[in-house]
Amino acid sequence: MVIDGVEIPEDGASVDPADRALARAAVGDQRAFAELYDLLSARVFGLILRVLVDRSQSEEVLQEVFLEAWQTADSFDPDRGRARTWLLTIAHRRAVDRVRASQASRRRDLAVGTRDLVAPQPGVDDEVELMIDGTRAVRGLGELPEPQRRAIVLAYFGGYSQSEIAVLLGAPLGTIKSRIRDGLTRLRKEMEATR
Template sequence: MVIDNVEVDEHSDDPVDHVAELLLRIAEGDQRAFAELYDMLSGRVFGLILRVLVDRSHSEEVLQEVFLEIWQSARRFSPKKGQGRTWVLTMTHRRAVDRVRSAQASTDRDVRVGFRDLDVAFDAVSEDVELRWEGRRVVEALRQLPEIQREALTLAYYGGYSQSEIAALTGAPLGTIKTRMRDGLSRLRTTMGALA
């Protein structure tokens, strides 16, 4: 049985990590393994980047950067330290966050030097303040959720994990994870409305 690219043998406690196998082959310069990995994970990787960056064209650029980094640094992956999918998604999140920081630093520099007219600078600052305010509201609302609901939502929206992956990570049945996420989102909506 295969659950999210990890083969689970019902007679063994040792799951087979297909992403890790591909990364080890990529480290040896195997282009077919790289193509397989791209086909397997590019959709998930792109979705995670897009959630962080929002901008589609920037997300496409970062997607290319992530897979280039995978090709160049696959030798650094160690199956003893964790699953291949986790390694790829962690790298992806780091790259996306770096892009956001870089874009913000560039905007800040331009505003300080005066290369942008005041209307654009005001809009950028206003938007930044609004996003930070909204982010604080979400964090505050998440804190008010029960731990099991907060954990499921955090793994899904910040970690990029699917519901079946969250079930495997937490050891809870898939139906339970779906219920926790549905109930958590419902409470989050209610709490966010109260915080407005």
């Protein structure tokens, strides 16, 4: 049987109205799609609501399901199942995805909240101590030999890897590693001496 240019198989039984509407929607028939929505939206919404419980989220997912159905209607194969089953499968998958996304969001929020409770925010005294340590570090850097200072500045303030520093300074990688290690040791001693 051909309806509006779409072939719908005849097997002696009457064709389900939802199957007929989806077949016509697959070729861009907007009225047929509206008919499909009228036929199945209540059942699809009921399934989504059972999974999500939240009515507003269920309404959003219902819109997503029918949008996906409109966009992929041409992929529906009537030989593999019915339109109702196809739409309910899409709805269940989308609802479960929404539950998983909500759970992941709650876990992230809980982790951030727990971290904030466990790790108190720095107070004024902590910030002053950091400024003093920063001043000591700058003074200590000034006391280092030029090769050590350049290697440390490139590594910690320039963000370069030790290999990149070796290329920039034209020195062997082992030499750069030694300059950074020795420079940090001297810097630590300088900062401890000025405490």
